[in-house]
Amino acid sequence: xxxxxxxxxxxxxxxxxxxxxxxxxxxxxxxxxxxxxxxxxxxxxxxxxxxxxxxxxxxxxxxxxxxxxxxxxxxxxxxxxxxxxxxxxxxxxxxxxxxxxxxxxxxxxxxxxxxxxxxxxxxxxxxxxxxxxxxxxxxxxxxxxxxxxxxxxxxxxxxxxxxxxxxxx
Numbered sequence: 001x002x003x004x005x006x007x008x009x010x011x012x013x014x015x016x017x018x019x020x021x022x023x024x025x026x027x028x029x030x031x032x033x034x035x036x037x038x039x040x041x042x043x044x045x046x047x048x049x050x051x052x053x054x055x056x057x058x059x060x061x062x063x064x065x066x067x068x069x070x071x072x073x074x075x076x077x078x079x080x081x082x083x084x085x086x087x088x089x090x091x092x093x094x095x096x097x098x099x100x101x102x103x104x105x106x107x108x109x110x111x112x113x114x115x116x117x118x119x120x121x122x123x124x125x126x127x128x129x130x131x132x133x134x135x136x137x138x139x140x141x142x143x144x145x146x147x148x149x150x151x152x153x154x155x156x157x158x159x160x161x162x163x164x165x166x167x168x169x
Contacts, residue, residue, distance in 0.1 A: 002064050010024075067079065
């Protein structure tokens with residue numbers, strides 16, 4: 001199974017044939033429930049992960065290419081493992097093959113190119129970014145510490161469960 005989860009298009013189109021787009025998350029890490037039911041793999045997430053683990057990312061790119069996710073202009077947008085929009089009468093064992101989202105999103109292609117260029121060229125785009133005087137003027141903000149603990153709060157109850165305000169007559 002390949003990996004790489006992020007927001008992307010998935011195998012569901014509107015009436016005009018446009019793929020729908022939304023955020024997906026890693027089950028167990030996301031705050032949203034039901035993330036395990038929405039498995040959509042985005043190859044650009046692998047490109048971004050190459051900044052952290054280039055060897056694992058290269059292996060995952062090979063896995064994705066072996067599954068046919070590579071097209072004429074690079075990797076397609078996504079590989080959707082969900083049975084959305086397929087025939088309801090199809091037996092579950094027949095839904096083993098994921099749907100390929102045959103689209104190229106320019107911003108995902110651009111993020112992939114920049115991430116891979118940074119891996120190959122020793123953070124060339126990071127250096128270019130920090131060479132800009134506008135960035136240099138605000139670099140102290142980039143040194144702010146990340147909180148060690150995430151502050152989680154209980155979800156608010158649904159509005160429909162609260163009683164409407166009573167009127168006095």
